[in-house]
Amino acid sequence: MSCAQVLYPQLRELLDHGAQLVEVLPSAEYAELHLPGALSIPLKTLDADSTAEVDRTKAVVSET
Amino acid sequence: MPGKVDWMARALPLEGEKAGEPRAIDLARTDVVTCGLQDSVASVRDRVTASPYGFAFVLGPGGVLLGRLRQAALENNPDANAEDVMEPGPSTTRPDILPDKLLTKLQDSELTTIVLSDPEGRLMGIVRRHDLEINQARR
Numbered sequence: 001m002s003c004a005q006v007l008y009p010q011l012r013e014l015l016d017h018g019a020q021l022v023e024v025l026p027s028a029e030y031a032e033l034h035l036p037g038a039l040s041i042p043l044k045t046l047d048a049d050s051t052a053e054v055d056r057t058k059a060v061v062s063e064t
Numbered sequence: 065m066p067g068k069v070d071w072m073a074r075a076l077p078l079e080g081e082k083a084g085e086p087r088a089i090d091l092a093r094t095d096v097v098t099c100g101l102q103d104s105v106a107s108v109r110d111r112v113t114a115s116p117y118g119f120a121f122v123l124g125p126g127g128v129l130l131g132r133l134r135q136a137a138l139e140n141n142p143d144a145n146a147e148d149v150m151e152p153g154p155s156t157t158r159p160d161i162l163p164d165k166l167l168t169k170l171q172d173s174e175l176t177t178i179v180l181s182d183p184e185g186r187l188m189g190i191v192r193r194h195d196l197e198i199n200q201a202r203r
Binding site for chain 2: 036
C-alpha cells in the first residue's frame with residue numbers, strides 16, 4: 001500500500017474510477033460537512049472493526 | 065488530500081448538517097462582461113456600457129482571470145487592446161466563503177464588489193456588497 005497527497009484533479013480521477021472516500025476527522029466535523037459518499041471512520045477509532053466496510057480491492061482516499 | 069477547503073473552493077457539492085448553508089457562490093452574479101487579451105477596447109466598451117457593473121474582465125485560456133477593464137479605461141483608449149489598458153491581477157476570494165464574513169471584508173475594505181475565483185484562478189462570478197446586505201437583512 002502506498003500513500004500520497006492528491007490534489008483535486010487526481011481526486012476526481014480516482015473517484016471516477018471507484019475510489020472510496022474516508023473521512024478520519026472527528027465525527028462531529030463529519031456530521032457538519034463532508035464530501036459526498038465519504039465514510040466516517042474517526043482516526044481514534046481506526047481498527048479492523050471500524051474499517052470492515054472499506055473495500056480493500058479499491059483505492060482509498062482519506063480526508064485529514 | 066488537501067481537504068474540504070480545496071473541494072469547497074470549487075463550489076462542489078457537500079453533505080452534512082451545514083451543507084445547505086449559503087456560500088458566496090450562491091450570491092454570485094455571472095453576467096459580467098468578459099473578453100480576451102487581444103479584444104479591442106471598442107468591442108468591449110459598448111457591452112460594458114449596457115451592463116449593470118461598469119467593468120469587464122479579461123480572461124485567458126480556460127477562463128483564467130487576467131485583469132479588469134474599468135469604464136474610464138475603455139472610454140479613454142478607444143484604439144487599444146484589452147491587454148494594453150487592463151488592470152492585471154484583480155483581487156479575488158474563494159466561492160465557499162460565508163456571506164456574512166465576505167460582507168465584513170467588503171465593508172472593512174470599502175469595496176462594493178468582490179471577484180470569486182477557483183483555485184486555478186478561473187473566474188466564477190462577482191458578489192455585490194448590496195446583495196450581501198440584502199441577504200443578511202433577510203435572516
